[in-house]
Amino acid sequence: MKVRRFNPMRVLVVEDSKHLRTAVAKALKRSGYAVDTAADGEEGAWLARESTFDVVVLDIMLPKKDGLEVLDELRRDGIETPVLLLTARNSVDDRVRGLRSGADDYLGKPFELAEFLARVDVLCRRRYGRRSAVVEAGDLRVDTNAKVARRGGQDLDLTAREYALLELLVMQPGRVLSRTRIEEHLYDGRGSRVSNVVDSTVYHLRRKLGPDGREIVRTRRGQGYVFEEARP
Amino acid sequence: MKSIRGRITIWMLTGLALLWLAGGTAIYLTSRAAMLAQIDTEIQGLSRQVRAQSRGPGGGRGRRHEDAGPVHSAVFPEHTYYQVWNLDGEVLLRSEELGGQDLPRLDASAELAAFATVELRPGTRVRLAATHFAAGRAGAGGRREGRGQGGMNEPVLVAVARSLEEFEAESRKLAWGLGLIGLLAAAGAWLLLSLALRHGLRPLRQLGEAVATVDASSLDVRFGNTDMPRELRPICARLDGVMDRLQQSFERERRFSADLAHELRTPIAELQVMTELSLKWPEERTEQQIHDIRGIATRMRGVVDTLLQLASLEGEGTESLQDSVVLADLIREAWLPCAGLAAKRDLEVRIEWPEDGSMPGNPELWRHVLGNLLANAAEYATAGGRIIVEAGEHSLRVLNTAEGLHPDQVGRMFERFWRADSSRTGAVHCGLGLSLASACAEAMGLHLTATLRQGPNEAPELVMELGDRGA
Numbered sequence: 061m062k063v064r065r066f067n068p069m070r071v072l073v074v075e076d077s078k079h080l081r082t083a084v085a086k087a088l089k090r091s092g093y094a095v096d097t098a099a100d101g102e103e104g105a106w107l108a109r110e111s112t113f114d115v116v117v118l119d120i121m122l123p124k125k126d127g128l129e130v131l132d133e134l135r136r137d138g139i140e141t142p143v144l145l146l147t148a149r150n151s152v153d154d155r156v157r158g159l160r161s162g163a164d165d166y167l168g169k170p171f172e173l174a175e176f177l178a179r180v181d182v183l184c185r186r187r188y189g190r191r192s193a194v195v196e197a198g199d200l201r202v203d204t205n206a207k208v209a210r211r212g213g214q215d216l217d218l219t220a221r222e223y224a225l226l227e228l229l230v231m232q233p234g235r236v237l238s239r240t241r242i243e244e245h246l247y248d249g250r251g252s253r254v255s256n257v258v259d260s261t262v263y264h265l266r267r268k269l270g271p272d273g274r275e276i277v278r279t280r281r282g283q284g285y286v287f288e289e290a291r292p
Numbered sequence: 293m294k295s296i297r298g299r300i301t302i303w304m305l306t307g308l309a310l311l312w313l314a315g316g317t318a319i320y321l322t323s324r325a326a327m328l329a330q331i332d333t334e335i336q337g338l339s340r341q342v343r344a345q346s347r348g349p350g351g352g353r354g355r356r357h358e359d360a361g362p363v364h365s366a367v368f369p370e371h372t373y374y375q376v377w378n379l380d381g382e383v384l385l386r387s388e389e390l391g392g393q394d395l396p397r398l399d400a401s402a403e404l405a406a407f408a409t410v411e412l413r414p415g416t417r418v419r420l421a422a423t424h425f426a427a428g429r430a431g432a433g434g435r436r437e438g439r440g441q442g443g444m445n446e447p448v449l450v451a452v453a454r455s456l457e458e459f460e461a462e463s464r465k466l467a468w469g470l471g472l473i474g475l476l477a478a479a480g481a482w483l484l485l486s487l488a489l490r491h492g493l494r495p496l497r498q499l500g501e502a503v504a505t506v507d508a509s510s511l512d513v514r515f516g517n518t519d520m521p522r523e524l525r526p527i528c529a530r531l532d533g534v535m536d537r538l539q540q541s542f543e544r545e546r547r548f549s550a551d552l553a554h555e556l557r558t559p560i561a562e563l564q565v566m567t568e569l570s571l572k573w574p575e576e577r578t579e580q581q582i583h584d585i586r587g588i589a590t591r592m593r594g595v596v597d598t599l600l601q602l603a604s605l606e607g608e609g610t611e612s613l614q615d616s617v618v619l620a621d622l623i624r625e626a627w628l629p630c631a632g633l634a635a636k637r638d639l640e641v642r643i644e645w646p647e648d649g650s651m652p653g654n655p656e657l658w659r660h661v662l663g664n665l666l667a668n669a670a671e672y673a674t675a676g677g678r679i680i681v682e683a684g685e686h687s688l689r690v691l692n693t694a695e696g697l698h699p700d701q702v703g704r705m706f707e708r709f710w711r712a713d714s715s716r717t718g719a720v721h722c723g724l725g726l727s728l729a730s731a732c733a734e735a736m737g738l739h740l741t742a743t744l745r746q747g748p749n750e751a752p753e754l755v756m757e758l759g760d761r762g763a
């Protein structure tokens with residue numbers, strides 16, 4: 061069963077043009093991403109440090125601090141979040157300079173929205189070492205493009221949030237994700253948070269995964285949750 | 293001949309050749325004259341010997357030449373001839389080698405021998421000396437022939453001639469020798485000159501090679517350095533000046549291209565994303581979005597219109613734009629849209645332009661200039677500061693408080709798309725206003741300048757002054 065797009069990935073958009081910032085954020089949200097925005101380089105740098113993002117979309121010509129300066133600072137501080145540079149400067153020199161500064165991708169303005177969303181998607185997958193849109197773990201199959209999860213050949217009937225949680229977990233198998241981390245991915249920076257939504261979502265997800273749901277989505281007390289490979 | 297090396301070589305070699313020719317000729321002629329003088333001395337000596345020998349034992353009065361024996365051949369070298377006449381012209385003695393031919397008889401005085409070069413026979417040139425010997429005079433010793441000496445004591449004319457064949461051969465050898473040395477010297481000079489030119493012109497060649505490598509990516513190259521020869525330093529200084537201007541110009545063009553790209557691409561990107569959003573998710577469509585799209589299109593049109601206007605002004609001459617324009621009403625008209633913003637920003641405004649004050653130009657262009665200058669002042673003057681419009685000496689001035697403006701920014705204010713905030717944030721101004729004002733000023737034969745000065749209370753003030761180009 062297809063679910064409404066709800067991408068657990070969190071994206072920061074740093075762009076000074078209000079119209080573009082708003083439109084891009086809207087498009088990302090409609091694609092299921094949790095989105096935060098910043099209108100200048102200083103705010104963008106601060107947000108990128110303070111929160112965990114899966115992708116940063118960064119304009120170059122920004123007020124207060126330009127995009128390349130922000131990128132440079134993030135890399136020096138050891139922040140390896142994938143960065144997509146978005147800019148009107150489209151010459152080869154500018155592209156090379158941007159990529160050499162530590163950007164992971166470069167998209168010139170104007171751009172096709174579909175291409176932009178696809179590039180963001182690729183960067184998100186790459187963040188978790190995934191080249192394919194389909195993640196398989198045992199007999200569990202998660203198609204991150206179609207936003208569909210199947211187990212044993214059967215579609216899992218998941219809500220948007222349950223799917224988002226499952227996708228977040230299967231992208232990082234064996235890695236403990238804290239409740240806070242999960243919350244950040246399920247909500248963008250300005251969304252309201254319900255205190256036990258993570259526990260509730262985990263509970264429902266386990267039930268839908270099957271009798272061994274607790275074995276697949278394990279609890280690590282005091283730490284968070286971890287995804288273990290589903291056995292047939 | 294367009295080669296410095298070639299020209300110098302030709303001039304030098306020609307000069308050297310001419311000098312050698314002159315010198316060689318002088319040497320040749322001098323040597324010939326010396327050789328000839330030596331021959332003259334020799335044949336003159338032979339003349340005395342002829343005279344002495346011709347007297348012989350018992351020789352003297354009444355002795356005829358057929359009685360006189362030949363002059364001893366040991367005295368005379370080969371190809372040398374002699375002949376003796378008395379004053380009546382009677383031949384007294386003649387060498388057998390002449391074969392009965394007479395030597396030319398030259399006029400010689402008792403004091404001075406006569407010399408001449410004559411052609412004895414076809415192809416035989418001789419040097420002839422004629423010496424007059426007085427009676428009783430003997431050889432060089434000057435002893436008077438007396439009784440008992442015998443011989444011819446009458447005054448006689450003795451002519452001695454010597455073949456110049458050897459002399460000519462020696463002269464030819466000399467000429468050839470000089471010619472050969474000249475050629476060798478020329479070859480040596482050419483070689484030395486080539487080396488000297490090669491070495492001497494090397495800095496010029498290196499400068500040319502360095503200039504040839506300059507392209508758009510290497511405009512930071514400079515040519516002046518202390519190793520440069522003195523003669524090239526002024527050229528290098530000029531080249532460096534040209535490179536500075538070229539680099540600045542390229543940098544301006546690069547900035548302009550980047551800024552233009554941003555000014556046009558960003559609104560296009562905005563339009564594209566907003567319309568794609570609306571098409572992909574129609575439920576996101578709002579009326580505000582439509583207004584925003586229209587606003588973006590309007591802004592783009594403004595940028596394009598301004599750029600086209602700038603392009604047309606650059607090609608405009610000033611002849612048709614030199615009417616006298618009374619500015620008071622235009623100033624008020626231009627200030628009207630800015631008044632609200634100025635009040636909001638708490639700016640003190642004084643318009644001190646005289647009512648009848650006029651400036652050359654064109655009303656339409658003045659509107660553009662005043663509109664941009666006053667809008668700029670209202671937007672960017674320090675909040676709480678002041679704006680003044682006043683008359684200068686044959687100029688109009690707009691000044692405003694400008695804290696935070698750096699002197700190095702002032703020089704770039706009239707560049708297209710320049711803004712103090714390099715991010716280009718904001719939908720109102722794209723950085724073409726002052727460019728347009730400047731272009732309008734130039735089209736009217738005026739010049740717009742910007743300077744930063746200290747205003748009252750030490751606050752920096754930006755002064756925009758529009759006056760004559762020559763002022």
